[in-house]
Amino acid sequence: MTEVLFWFHPVLAIAAYFFIFLNTVQTNVGANQRCLFRTAAIGWFLLLGGLISGMVWAQAEWGSYWSWDPKETATLALFLSLSAYHIVLEKEYGWKILRFLSLTNGALIFVTLMISKIMESLHSHYV
Numbered sequence: 001m002t003e004v005l006f007w008f009h010p011v012l013a014i015a016a017y018f019f020i021f022l023n024t025v026q027t028n029v030g031a032n033q034r035c036l037f038r039t040a041a042i043g044w045f046l047l048l049g050g051l052i053s054g055m056v057w058a059q060a061e062w063g064s065y066w067s068w069d070p071k072e073t074a075t076l077a078l079f080l081s082l083s084a085y086h087i088v089l090e091k092e093y094g095w096k097i098l099r100f101l102s103l104t105n106g107a108l109i110f111v112t113l114m115i116s117k118i119m120e121s122l123h124s125h126y127v
Contacts, residue, residue, distance in 0.1 A: 009057055012050035013075070017109045019043035020082060024109075027102035033089065036098075040085055047079050070115045078108040
């Protein structure tokens, strides 16, 4: 099982980061709402899949579904921020809030990728 997750989990996470970053760029250059919704939705579902597959892998490898590891926590923060982005996009609260959340998402991608290099983590051997 862990061999399958070894290939599945990182691919989901990296694909999610790509679509979320693409959404960040699109939001800040003024793409249409339909395009923004698609890239955010794809990123959201991929990130959810990455979180769930990561939890299953963590249970198999470390004996716990969630351990508040810095990378897990940063990914959860990204997921929650992206969820807030969806709410703002759907309810049309305004471009200022949407741009702020998209920049937050972009920054959280960077933090998520770099946190294992900065802090002690179960993910220290991964990027």
